[in-house]
Amino acid sequence: MDTTFKKWATVQIRSFLFSGHDSTASAIEYCYHYSQRTQMPWHASELSTTRCLEKICQQIGTQLLDQPHKINMLPYTTAVLKESMRLFLPLGCPKGPPRRKFFRTLTGIDFHRWNNNLDHAQRPAYKSRLLEGSQLFLPERWLVGPEHPLYPVKGAWRPFEFGSRNCIGQTLVMQNVKTVLAMTLREFDVCGAFNEEWDKLHPRKGLKTAYGERAYHVFRAAAHPADGFPCKIARRKGLS
Secondary structure, three states, X not given: OOHHHHHHHHHHHHHHHHHHHHHHHHHHHHHHHHHOOEOOOOOOOOOOOOEHHHHHHHHHOOOOOOOHHHHHOOHHHHHHHHHHHHHOXXXXXXXXXXXXXXXXXXXXXXXXXXXXXXXXXXXHHHOOOOOOOOOOOOHHHHOOOOOOOOOOOOOOOOOOOOOOOOOOOHHHHHHHHHHHHHHHOOOEEEEEOOOHHHHHHOOOOOOOOEXXXXXXXXXXXXXXXXXXXXXXXEEOOOOO
């Protein structure tokens, strides 16, 4: 095996394995975080007190252990995952060689250009005539058809990038996260513990939120919720 190829193949394989596990963990954390949110209405007048968690559990049911293929038949759970990853992307994706070649010619430095996917996820492509604001957590936007004003434009969702250079692991990530959610949220409530008790035990100066969110992004290999997402886990009522 060519020495140079072996060196770079090893680097890429390590990166592939680590990034896949770490970004998947981040996606799961934010799905737990958002599962406790009240369902957002399609119309401002249709206020709902149903939590995402209840809707996820209603869809999961009790049949997955005997019929594991039904993991691919969870549209609302998939919508929660897609909306969580839209708002908090675990990792950006590098763009291809043309730009890299341009920057190398311009600066003499060889490096990758990374998309600002978080900025992209907040663009007007996610606004609608029904609910303005791309920062709203609204899983229903992934459950309507192209004729619905809530439907995002083609190519707007790109936490794994889009097109020929998209992430090779995206199918595995989606499958893994849905499986974890299905196996845990039926039995447990996972609630964020950002409260006075936490702040007293972990005092620090400065702002504690970003865009009104305590679980804002911090970058540790991949992007994760601030403070490691402190949470409380409780067995769901009515379960033996």
